[in-house]
Amino acid sequence: MSLRRAIFPGSFDPLTNGHLDIIKRSLPLFDEIIIAVLNNPEKKPMFSVEERCAMLREILPEIKNGKCALIVDSFSGLTADFARQKDAQAIVRGIRAISDYEYELRMALMNRRLEPNIETVFLMAAEEYSYVSSNLMKQVFTLGGRVEGLIPELVETRMREKLNKTL
Numbered sequence: 001m002s003l004r005r006a007i008f009p010g011s012f013d014p015l016t017n018g019h020l021d022i023i024k025r026s027l028p029l030f031d032e033i034i035i036a037v038l039n040n041p042e043k044k045p046m047f048s049v050e051e052r053c054a055m056l057r058e059i060l061p062e063i064k065n066g067k068c069a070l071i072v073d074s075f076s077g078l079t080a081d082f083a084r085q086k087d088a089q090a091i092v093r094g095i096r097a098i099s100d101y102e103y104e105l106r107m108a109l110m111n112r113r114l115e116p117n118i119e120t121v122f123l124m125a126a127e128e129y130s131y132v133s134s135n136l137m138k139q140v141f142t143l144g145g146r147v148e149g150l151i152p153e154l155v156e157t158r159m160r161e162k163l164n165k166t167l
């Protein structure tokens with residue numbers, strides 16, 4: 001039997017409870033999930049790709065459950081290329097609202113054209129995180145708003161350290 005391997009690609013700048021919710025929902029579906037952190041220096045991220053990977057590696061053991069292995073890796077370039085290199089059968093994406101759908105549909109169809117054997121699997125976010133995005137969390141936190149319960153505590157601590165450094 002071959003391994004059911006998926007990649008879950010994204011910026012994760014930073015990781016939110018919405019991302020964790022999607023990872024938890026994926027656990028029973030696959031034997032191995034590679035959380036694939038996109039290296040996107042041109043987007044001026046808050047956290048370097050190494051910092052984002054380190055936070056994921058620290059937090060993921062808390063949600064691990066069952067046999068599915070969780071691996072953190074980073075990539076640049078095409079998601080479809082990375083998925084093929086890793087021998088993954090699926091690309092996991094989260095859908096929060098209709099507004100995500102159009103973009104995700106285009107990406108899924110393009111990725112299917114590039115790699116016909118790799119399926120995109122969409123999972124619906126939990127309602128309580130359906131408005132949570134990394135960008136919104138960064139904006140609210142930077143302006144002094146409360147984001148408790150929407151991002152892991154470790155991420156909040158790291159964001160505070162970042163802010164204090166730049167002040």
Ligand code: ADP
Binds near residue numbers: 096129
């Ligand atoms: P990108 O930069 O490609 O948007 P993100 O890091 O924002 O990547 O997100 C990675 C994946 O996680 C995407 O499929 C996105 O839809 C999903 N996602 C992000 N936030 C949430 C959330 N609150 N609930 C469910 N899925 C989410």
